[in-house]
Amino acid sequence: MIKKGNLYWPSKGLQKRAWVKSKKIYQEAQKRPIKFWEKLAREIFWHKKWKKAFLHQPPYFKWFIGGKLNITENCLDKNLEHNKNKVALIWEPEPTEESSRTFTYYELYSQVNRMANALKKLGVKKGDRVGIYLPMIPEVIISMLACARIGAVHAVVFSAFSPQALKIRLQITKAKILITADGYFRRGKVINLKENAEEGIKDTQVKKVIVVERAHNQITWKKGRDFKFHDLLETERRLCPSAIMDSEDLLFILFTSGTTGIPKGCVHTCGGYTVQAKFTGRWIFDLKEDDVFWSMADIGWITGHTYSCYSPLLNGTTFLIFEGAPDWPTPDRWAQIIEKYGVTTFYTAPTAIRMFEKYGAEFLTKYKFNTLQILGSVGEPIDEAAWRWYFTKVGKKRCPIVDTWWQTETGGILITSLPGVGPFKPAFTGLPFPGVKVDIWDEKGKSLPPNKEGNLVILPPFAPGLLREVYKNPQKYLKTYWSQYGKKVYFTSDAALKDENGLIRIVGRVDDVIKVAGHRLTTGELEAAINLHEDVTECAVVGIPDEIKGEVPVAFVVLKKKRHPQKIKEVIISKIRAEIGPIALPKEVYLVEDLPKTRSGKIMRRILRRLFTKEPLGDLSTLANPESVDIIKMKT
Numbered sequence: 001m002i003k004k005g006n007l008y009w010p011s012k013g014l015q016k017r018a019w020v021k022s023k024k025i026y027q028e029a030q031k032r033p034i035k036f037w038e039k040l041a042r043e044i045f046w047h048k049k050w051k052k053a054f055l056h057q058p059p060y061f062k063w064f065i066g067g068k069l070n071i072t073e074n075c076l077d078k079n080l081e082h083n084k085n086k087v088a089l090i091w092e093p094e095p096t097e098e099s100s101r102t103f104t105y106y107e108l109y110s111q112v113n114r115m116a117n118a119l120k121k122l123g124v125k126k127g128d129r130v131g132i133y134l135p136m137i138p139e140v141i142i143s144m145l146a147c148a149r150i151g152a153v154h155a156v157v158f159s160a161f162s163p164q165a166l167k168i169r170l171q172i173t174k175a176k177i178l179i180t181a182d183g184y185f186r187r188g189k190v191i192n193l194k195e196n197a198e199e200g201i202k203d204t205q206v207k208k209v210i211v212v213e214r215a216h217n218q219i220t221w222k223k224g225r226d227f228k229f230h231d232l233l234e235t236e237r238r239l240c241p242s243a244i245m246d247s248e249d250l251l252f253i254l255f256t257s258g259t260t261g262i263p264k265g266c267v268h269t270c271g272g273y274t275v276q277a278k279f280t281g282r283w284i285f286d287l288k289e290d291d292v293f294w295s296m297a298d299i300g301w302i303t304g305h306t307y308s309c310y311s312p313l314l315n316g317t318t319f320l321i322f323e324g325a326p327d328w329p330t331p332d333r334w335a336q337i338i339e340k341y342g343v344t345t346f347y348t349a350p351t352a353i354r355m356f357e358k359y360g361a362e363f364l365t366k367y368k369f370n371t372l373q374i375l376g377s378v379g380e381p382i383d384e385a386a387w388r389w390y391f392t393k394v395g396k397k398r399c400p401i402v403d404t405w406w407q408t409e410t411g412g413i414l415i416t417s418l419p420g421v422g423p424f425k426p427a428f429t430g431l432p433f434p435g436v437k438v439d440i441w442d443e444k445g446k447s448l449p450p451n452k453e454g455n456l457v458i459l460p461p462f463a464p465g466l467l468r469e470v471y472k473n474p475q476k477y478l479k480t481y482w483s484q485y486g487k488k489v490y491f492t493s494d495a496a497l498k499d500e501n502g503l504i505r506i507v508g509r510v511d512d513v514i515k516v517a518g519h520r521l522t523t524g525e526l527e528a529a530i531n532l533h534e535d536v537t538e539c540a541v542v543g544i545p546d547e548i549k550g551e552v553p554v555a556f557v558v559l560k561k562k563r564h565p566q567k568i569k570e571v572i573i574s575k576i577r578a579e580i581g582p583i584a585l586p587k588e589v590y591l592v593e594d595l596p597k598t599r600s601g602k603i604m605r606r607i608l609r610r611l612f613t614k615e616p617l618g619d620l621s622t623l624a625n626p627e628s629v630d631i632i633k634m635k636t
């Protein structure tokens with residue numbers, strides 16, 4: 001990389017190798033974004049071409065109207081022509097003594113078709129929702145693709161989510177079938193996933209459960225309802241004609257936290273998502289057929305969907321998925337994996353980078369990382385110190401860092417610098433992807449000049465992969481994304497600023513979303529879980545800065561009776577574990593007498609947060625109960 005001032009530019013070699021070598025493409029795309037996306041869409045295999053590229057009926061919009069395709073033909077069948085015997089998927093299990101598994105494109109194709117046939121036999125039809133509650137094992141990829149093959153809509157639920165979190169997602173989607181596993185390995189322990197699934201499917205419409213035998217742990221089994229994944233596949237044919245899908249048919253639903261504890265099902269459709277997943281992966285990670293791409297994100301998150309499944313397959317590359325924790329059993333497990341498979345592109349979150357850094361530089365001295373070409377970061381702002389560590393110690397000052405901004409809602413990356421174009425600037429994500437129009441606005445909707453912080457918005461024609469609706473909740477869709485600035489402007493809920501070169505820096509969320517180790521949670525859903533406790537009068541949860549995880553939640557709870565405080569704290573914590581899962585556990589629960597409120601009764605969470613940051617508390621005289629702050633201050 002070439003450094004000029006505070007910017008880094010790609011070397012000649014990097015530029016030469018890249019799909020996109022110059023800024024020209026931005027200008028072309030900016031002038032006619034719809035034409036630009038159409039040009040990309042033509043590189044996808046369609047059964048029938050679209051009649052109209054973009055139709056806008058605010059707050060709704062469509063892409064590639066009338067087009068017919070199936071994403072799995074683009075992921076699999078297409079690759080049988082040249083890549084039949086090439087490895088598509090590498091799976092690294094957590095236990096080091098266990099062998100990895102690989103699937104060539106042909107093997108993956110066969111397994112997906114078998115699973116697709118099995119699902120059909122179990123009565124799954126086009127448009128049906130299928131719940132998937134699986135860890136990072138190859139069967140999760142096979143299951144998602146099998147659904148897409150037959151036009152069923154997959155709704156993946158993060159395997160570390162609690163039974164309660166699974167239940168509500170199954171209830172909203174009305175899935176009749178769930179694909180899960182007996183268990184999986186996490187930090188040397190077996191997690192009994194089936195037990196959680198049993199609990200989660202109670203009071204839902206799930207009638208059939210497909211179980212992958214992964215950890216061979218003891219599980220309950222209900223004859224007639226439960227089916228073994230591998231038994232089902234064994235008897236099926238490895239050919240299953242793909243369902244011809246309309247461009248705007250549903251491909252999947254992926255939930256993201258809602259404010260009240262009710263999650264929002266982001267709906268992604270077939271045509272637009274395919275185009276965006278393919279080309280963002282190709283241009284941002286510079287995916288080539290000889291690459292080994294490792295995106296560390298769990299499949300339960302959007303990064304897992306797009307970059308640990310669809311995008312690498314759409315680009316005919318080899319990709320890796322890993323079952324375990326990157327620092328287990330030794331802190332350098334992730335580095336061993338990079339070397340073992342010759343990973344060329346490594347995509348992770350700032351939390352992981354900070355954690356690796358904390359282990360100290362010594363354990364990395366033996367790694368040269370010669371195969372690495374591009375590094376990626378996602379999910380939360382990457383601070384300058386973490387950026388520099390990643391750049392120097394992992395990328396060896398050779399590899400560009402693509403700091404990619406996007407959301408569950410956007411389906412694919414929308415802002416980042418491109419590896420062959422640059423420039424790269426620590427703590428800045430970069431320019432909007434070609435064909436994507438974003439801006440930074442003040443509260444009134446005025447575009448802000450460089451270096452002024454405001455709200456990040458996306459302007460028409462958005463991007464083909466942006467969510468089409470919140471599943472079964474049009475009000476939520478309208479209110480969350482299309483009400484701040486009217487129905488024609490997508491409100492991201494992120495604060496940002498741009499520098500004089502137009503490079504964008506993401507400051508953070510302006511709503512109640514907190515990013516805990518890159519995981520998206522809302523303080524509202526934690527509060528809803530705490531309020532379930534009968535002794536709780538009211539509570540407030542805020543995200544406070546954390547050296548490794550970026551942010552962590554802390555809770556302030558007012559109790560009706562003040563008996564057994566320690567016990568109540570434990571119950572509150574277990575409520576959060578049961579309602580959401582271990583990722584949402586607060587760092588601390590403070591039992592307090594009163595919460596700071598405005599005269600109209602609104603809890604001032606901002607003030608509570610400032611007790612943990614270096615910011616001044618601000619004017620407390622407008623509070624109805626300023627003394628509450630002093631009392632809380634003594635406790636924190």
Ligand code: WTA
Nearest residue numbers: 378379380381403404405406407408506520
């Ligand atoms: C945040 C993750 C800074 C942002 C793909 C966004 C980021 C939210 C970045 C979406 C980044 C994502 N820099 N912040 N590179 N990428 N975010 O839905 O606040 O889990 O709105 O999608 O993560 O989180 P989600």
